[in-house]
Amino acid sequence: MASTAKAAAPPRVRLNRDRVLHTAIALADTAGIDALTMRRLGEELGVEAMSLYNHVANKDDLLYGMIDRVYSEIDLPSDEEEWKTALRKRSISFRDALSRHPWATGLKDSGTQPGPSTLRHHDRVIGTLRNGGFSVALAAHAFSAVDSYIYGFAMQEKSLPFTTEAESAAMAQVFLANLPGDEYPYLAELTTQHVLQPGYRYADEFPFGLDLLLDALERRLAGP
Amino acid sequence: MASTAKAAAPPRVRLNRDRVLHTAIALADTAGIDALTMRRLGEELGVEAMSLYNHVANKDDLLYGMIDRVYSEIDLPSDEEEWKTALRKRSISFRDALSRHPWATGLKDSGTQPGPSTLRHHDRVIGTLRNGGFSVALAAHAFSAVDSYIYGFAMQEKSLPFTTEAESAAMAQVFLANLPGDEYPYLAELTTQHVLQPGYRYADEFPFGLDLLLDALERRLAGP
């Protein structure tokens, strides 16, 4: 009887940092970063908000942990491939990760507390460049250029109010209808002749800029 | 005496949207975006928080207005210069603006409600490319690539916990001391041999990536 009572006792799953981070990311992905409140996250985990503080120092710590998890999802550059293809693959993987977790782009002070996955990622990217023949200075320049582009692209993609082709078309129509026809002629032209073309998705613009950068880097590496 | 009373009456300056936006930007610049609350902004203007709502629909509207103001600070590309130099100048002016107003980089949904200055800016940039011989599609690609880079660079710059050379050096020292020596060898190398070199400032990395992109675009324009 005592044992029955015990058996009926809550089959509660203990909380831990991993479960907290995992659920936080899932919540931010599906409901948006604004929905990620301590109370809501607690609810999602069947726990009161304040209990989360046993596994996370505060909300910023939670966010830092989430960001490091996103970095851990990025495929590291292979060191068996040429630097250019290795870097290209990891760049696409990087953008994919930011596209799966749009909230990770533009979190305040995201770079101030880099976690282990973040550091490892950076280290491997720089290593790929160095082993590809880049000087320390050129590797630093290249790293800054490529990652700025990826980050900025993800940011723009996120801030766009559409993602699918149909949404794009709808938005573009509204946009065109609302803007003073001849005041922004080039913008209107680009909208009708590019954005409104069948099959357009902003995400498809990504490889263009990436290859622009990688080709240019290759040239710098070979040239003077 | 009635007149004396009248003369002593509050020499109150009327509020208007322009004053609200101007003061909001100044506040965000000096005290950070977190300090920009409706109450604090009201205080700054000698007014109660709720009075602001006569000139601004809500806080998002305030932020949209601020962002459009930042765009209005960017030098538009001259149409008397070659596309490349015109775009280069405007890109540097763009980054300068984002550097003066770091809060403007990464505000949520910044692109969903473009204001008139934003639209004019985009229109002129696209126009510069079109008149420089870019096809509509190539202009769209180029615009996306360059502005993603600028945006991303500003983002990284903001998220870095240092700006001056002295701060960089101090941070780098702490960073090196704290990270597991041989776990991130390339990162360590880059830090000591690049970041810790005298005269280093991350902002100086900007022209490298920009010229990489512009040179590459020039080549695409000429080539196939």
Added chain:
DNA sequence: CATGATCTCCTTACGTCGTAAGCTTATGCT
């Protein structure tokens, strides 16, 4: 100039947020 409408600004209040303090209960160690 008078009078009514409209706009500006203020007061009060509500629900939500992150999280400090201190309690109770569960776990782990000796």
Added chain:
DNA sequence: AGCATAAGCTTACGACGTAAGGAGATCATG
């Protein structure tokens, strides 16, 4: 078995954005 430690809960506080509605100033119209 008994106790230290950790995990989770309750309650509460101050700050936030902003809804509702009142008071005073300003403006439009006769």
